[in-house]
Amino acid sequence: MKYALYPGCAAKGATPELYQSTMAIIGRLGIEVTELTASSCCGAGVVAEADPEGALALNARTFAQAERLGLDVMTICGTCQGVMSTANRQLKADPALLQRVNRLLETERLVYHGNVQVKHLLWVVVREVGLAKLKDEVQVTLGDLKIAPFYGCYILRPSWDLGFDDPENPNSLEKLIRAVGAEPVDYGGKIKCCGFPIILEKEDIALAMNGANLKEAKEGGADAMVTPCPLCHMSLDIYQERAARKVETNLNLPVLHLPQMLGLAMGVSAKELGVEHHLVPVDSILKVVGERRKESGRS
Amino acid sequence: MRLAFTIRRYHPELDAAPHEETYRLDVTRGMTVLDALIRIKNEEDGRLTFRYSCRSAICGSCAMTINGAEKLACRTSVRKEWERHGGITIEPLRHLPVLKDLAVDMCSFWGKVRAIEPWVQADHLTPTGPLSLPAGSAQFHNVDACIMCGACVAACTVHEVDQGFLGPAALAKAYRFVADPREDSAARTARLAALQGPTGMWDCTRCNFCVEVCPKDVKPMEAIIRLRRAAIQAGMTDTGGARHVVGFRDLIARFGRLNEALMPLKVVGPSLRRLLHVLPLGLRMLLKGKVPNPLHPPIEGVRHVRALLERTRR
Ligand code: SF4
Ligand code: SF4
Ligand code: SF4
Ligand code: SF4
Ligand code: FES
Numbered sequence: 001m002k003y004a005l006y007p008g009c010a011a012k013g014a015t016p017e018l019y020q021s022t023m024a025i026i027g028r029l030g031i032e033v034t035e036l037t038a039s040s041c042c043g044a045g046v047v048a049e050a051d052p053e054g055a056l057a058l059n060a061r062t063f064a065q066a067e068r069l070g071l072d073v074m075t076i077c078g079t080c081q082g083v084m085s086t087a088n089r090q091l092k093a094d095p096a097l098l099q100r101v102n103r104l105l106e107t108e109r110l111v112y113h114g115n116v117q118v119k120h121l122l123w124v125v126v127r128e129v130g131l132a133k134l135k136d137e138v139q140v141t142l143g144d145l146k147i148a149p150f151y152g153c154y155i156l157r158p159s160w161d162l163g164f165d166d167p168e169n170p171n172s173l174e175k176l177i178r179a180v181g182a183e184p185v186d187y188g189g190k191i192k193c194c195g196f197p198i199i200l201e202k203e204d205i206a207l208a209m210n211g212a213n214l215k216e217a218k219e220g221g222a223d224a225m226v227t228p229c230p231l232c233h234m235s236l237d238i239y240q241e242r243a244a245r246k247v248e249t250n251l252n253l254p255v256l257h258l259p260q261m262l263g264l265a266m267g268v269s270a271k272e273l274g275v276e277h278h279l280v281p282v283d284s285i286l287k288v289v290g291e292r293r294k295e296s297g298r299s
Numbered sequence: 300m301r302l303a304f305t306i307r308r309y310h311p312e313l314d315a316a317p318h319e320e321t322y323r324l325d326v327t328r329g330m331t332v333l334d335a336l337i338r339i340k341n342e343e344d345g346r347l348t349f350r351y352s353c354r355s356a357i358c359g360s361c362a363m364t365i366n367g368a369e370k371l372a373c374r375t376s377v378r379k380e381w382e383r384h385g386g387i388t389i390e391p392l393r394h395l396p397v398l399k400d401l402a403v404d405m406c407s408f409w410g411k412v413r414a415i416e417p418w419v420q421a422d423h424l425t426p427t428g429p430l431s432l433p434a435g436s437a438q439f440h441n442v443d444a445c446i447m448c449g450a451c452v453a454a455c456t457v458h459e460v461d462q463g464f465l466g467p468a469a470l471a472k473a474y475r476f477v478a479d480p481r482e483d484s485a486a487r488t489a490r491l492a493a494l495q496g497p498t499g500m501w502d503c504t505r506c507n508f509c510v511e512v513c514p515k516d517v518k519p520m521e522a523i524i525r526l527r528r529a530a531i532q533a534g535m536t537d538t539g540g541a542r543h544v545v546g547f548r549d550l551i552a553r554f555g556r557l558n559e560a561l562m563p564l565k566v567v568g569p570s571l572r573r574l575l576h577v578l579p580l581g582l583r584m585l586l587k588g589k590v591p592n593p594l595h596p597p598i599e600g601v602r603h604v605r606a607l608l609e610r611t612r613r
Contacts, residue, residue, distance in 0.1 A: 009557035013591040014584065038599035040555040045505055046547040047608075049527050054611035058551070058604065082507075104610060108603040157507035167511055168368045169384060188367070193456040193506035200566040200577070201539025202502055208460035209504070238584060277587050 001128055003074035003119075004066035005033035006084070009041050010230035011076055014238075017274025018230045021259040022076050022121065024272045028137050029129045029262075033074065036065050042083045044231075045154075046197070056097070057104045059087035063118075064110040072117040074124055076259070078229030081120040082154025086161045088118055120155060122228045122258055123164050126172045131179045139267035140292045141181025145224065145285065147261065148185040148217035148253075149173035150236065152229035153193050167191065173226060176258070180265035185220040189213030194235035204246070210235045211247030224254045224285050226261045233257055240280050254282040264289050302326050302381060304335055306347070307390040309397050317397070319388075320344075326377050332389065333361055333372035336401075349401035356514060359446030362453070363401050364390040369450035369512040392453035394462060407462065408449050411469040415494075419479055420486035428481040442475040442522050444515040451509035451519050463498045467509035467519030470500055474522040477529050491530045500526045501540030542568050552605045555598030560590050 011019035026033060039062045041047070043055035062084070066073045075081045091098050092114045102111050125134060151170055159167040170191065174184040192213055195206025214236060217225055227233050235243075236255040244251040255278070256264075263273045264285070275282040301323055309317035322339045333351055340347045350360040354373045361372040366384040369392060380387050395403040421428060438444065451467040458464050465473075476482055477490055494500045500523055509519040531541050546565025550558050563581065567573040584590050598604070 009559070012556060013559040014589045016588065040598055040601075040604045041551050041557050043551070044547070044557070046544055047551060049524050049544045050531055050548050051608065051611050054548075054608045057607045057611060061604070061607070104607040105603075107606060108600060153504075153506040153508075157511045159511060166383065168366065192459075193504050193508075195456075195504055197504045198502065198540070200563055201543055203576075205457055205461055205502060206504070209456055212460065238580060238589070242580075277589055279583060279587060279589075 001030055001124070002032040002034070002071055003124070004069050004071040005035045006039055006042075006062060006066075006073050006075050006080060006118075007035060008075065008077040008080040008230070009044075010234070015230040015233055015257070015277070017260065017277040018076060018233070018257045020272065020274040021257055021263050021268075024268050025259050025263045025266055026121075028266060029125065029133065031074070031124060031129065034069055034071065036062060036073075039065060042080045042087075044079055044197075045083050048083075053101065055083075056087050056090060057101045059084055060091055060098070060101045060112045061105055061108070061110055063088065063091070063116045064105060064112040067112060067116050068110070072119060074119055074121060076121045076228075077231070078120065078152040078155035078227070079231050081118065082157070082162065084118045085163075086158070088116070089161050120164075120228060122155070122172055122176070125262070126175055131175060134176070134179050134262070138180055138265045140265055140289055140296060142261075142265050142289065143181045143292070145182040145288055146185050146221045147177045147182045147256075148187060148220060148222035148225045149177060149190050150194070150213065150217070150225050150227040150232055150255075151191055152227060152232040155228055156191055173228065173258070176262065177226065180261060185217055185222045187213075187216045187220045189216045194232045196231045196235040199235060199239060203242070206235070207239065207243045207246040210239060211243035211249075211251075214240060214243055214251050214253055215247050215249050218249075218251055218253050222253060223288075224256055224261075224282075226256045226258055228258045230257065238279050252280060254278070254280055254285050256282070256285070267293070300326050302377065302387065304339065305386070305388045306336075306339070306400070307388075308347070308400050309391075310346070310399055311397070328378075330377045331373055332365055332370075332375045332377055332380065332387070335377055335387075336372060336389070347401075348399040357446060359448035362392055362448040362450040362514075364393060364453070369393075369454045371448060371450070371514045374514060392449055394453060394459050395449070403449075405449060408447075408452055408466075408468070411465050412447070412472055414465065415469050415473040415476075416490070417472050417476065419476060419481050420490070421481055421483045428483065430481070433480065439475040439478050440522060440525065441515070441517050442471045442519075445471065445513075445517045446515055448514065450512045450514060451517075454508040454512045456506045456508055457502050457504055461498070461502070464502050465494070465498050467503075467523065468517075470494070470503070470526060471517055471519035471522035473500075474526045474529075477526060488533060491526070491533055491535060494526065495530065495535055495538050500530065501538055537568075539566050539568070542566050548608065552608045553597065553601075554595070555601040555604045558591065558593060558595065560593035 048055035177184040195209035199206035352358040
């Protein structure tokens with residue numbers, strides 16, 4: 001199972017722990033990668049607001065790089081996944097558009113023929129690695145922990161571009177939460193928006209959205225939250241204190257990136273998973289993991 | 300097959316709070332949720348209240364929350380819902396005042412559509428634009444297909460926390476007039492300017508809920524994005540939202556990747572107050588190793604990225 005890894009900006013910037021934890025687990029799950037080191041930003045849907053064709057060209061450039069390697073693309077960011085799924089569908093459906101965009105790639109001698117698929121790590125683990133293989137790698141079951149899945153918008157909607165989970169009733173994160181021995185928290189906010197795209201300019205609105213989802217998860221009994229999107233992570237972790245103030249409650253809810261949750265269960269050290277980068281401490285989770293590890297060492 | 304339907308009931312004059320009621324019904328082939336509601340009203344409880352008229356996804360009156368998502372009852376198959384969710388729960392549209400049972404007060408919805416002045420604004424005596432539409436422009440990216448059902452507004456995650464937000468349907472409608480070649484350019488500019496402030500075009504988070512639930516494929520969020528693009532092209536760049544878009548593109552052209560150390564500064568713009576607001580979080584991020592080096596080297600091949608963005612810019 002080999003992929004061209006598209007890291008995206010966040011994993012190379014404000015959420016270095018996502019990149020670190022991804023690299024710490026994929027080998028053991030049998031996922032081999034070649035990183036697309038010359039890939040650009042996917043545009044995050046923001047570049048397209050000013051310049052839709054420019055945004056498409058950025059993504060066609062990335063797809064062409066993967067196609068040249070003969071590999072499909074694996075993303076580790078829900079937003080990248082959404083943006084790239086939509087771009088790929090548009091490019092594949094419209095030969096004239098593809099031709100126009102390819103002309104923009106000529107100076108770099110790149111061309112995209114439309115033969116690449118783009119898949120998020122979450123999907124690769126659920127569908128290709130498989131839950132059986134994942135369970136084989138689990139060394140510390142996270143039993144007793146209740147973990148709230150937070151999908152984020154772009155990995156679910158528009159569903160016809162993504163084609164993986166049911167947008168009304170997704171269950172891929174729940175499957176992985178169960179596979180590591182924890183219990184998923186069911187709450188309405190898991191498919192809603194964290195407000196990240198407007199958090200810098202409309203903080204009040206974004207914090208109200210973010211706070212409501214965190215609060216609902218917490219009230220559902222969550223000990224931690226897990227997300228496949230580093231931008232969601234920024235909202236949920238970096239802005240959690242401000243969100244708590246906004247919705248007038250105490251949150252202190254550790255937020256894990258998907259590969260961090262898998263890594264903890266696979267026995268990878270907290271250091272390797274980069275949890276020290278989080279603003280909301282993960283100590284309470286590490287404590288449970290430590291206790292479980294001691295127990296399993298004894299038996 | 301006999302199935303259970305759980306319906307949120309509320310009679311404001313009699314009930315202290317809404318409650319759920321369950322009805323069992325023999326469902327027939329091809330039955331829609333609206334068919335089921337009509338049967339329940341006729342056979343079980345004549346007081347059950349809901350709106351409908353056309354029964355064929357045209358009038359837009361039967362939008363409601365079915366299994367947690369906004370749908371037209373007349374277009375939603377009972378069997379498919381059952382297969383998808385293992386049950387059928389019916390509730391009124393969210394975040395709109397409930398009048399009775401499944402009927403909500405749509406006044407705020409209509410008020411917002413009215414607020415964007417949904418008519419072509421031109422001097423009809425001496426029009427500067429064409430009198431009829433050039434061929435192919437009639438649909439305005441499908442916004443005219445809107446049946447005003449309100450599903451998108453009920454699903455909108457910003458509307459959930461701020462009911463003042465103009466919302467997807469009205470903003471999409473506004474785009475329809477901005478795109479209309481018959482509108483005077485001064486009126487067009489005024490229309491765009493009026494939507495720059497709070498509750499306007501820059502409040503949308505692009506969560507895609509409106510796109511997902513719209514029964515007519517209007518894609519309101521895409522219309523909002525087109526509105527934003529029109530505003531930026533008209534030189535309206537002095538909002539946090541516009542600074543975000545323009546600054547983001549500039550950073551990609553410079554580095555190939557987003558520089559998260561510089562992005563907040565782009566959005567903050569020339570304001571000490573806003574800078575002081577983002578600074579404390581920035582410092583905490585710095586201490587946690589979350590602020591990338593603002594001088595990090597650009598990606599390989601960045602000059603090609605820059606060149607292509609330069610070419611598509613116009
Ligand atoms: S979505 Fe965000 S993190 Fe992913 S590539 Fe785009 S800008 Fe970077
Ligand atoms: S939840 Fe927030 S960051 Fe995540 S995808 Fe949605 S808008 Fe983006
Ligand atoms: S995309 Fe924007 S308008 Fe549409 S539902 Fe989300 S926030 Fe509301
Ligand atoms: S845009 Fe779609 S969902 Fe919204 S009111 Fe119109 S038809 Fe209904
Ligand atoms: S009854 Fe008219 S749209 Fe459903």
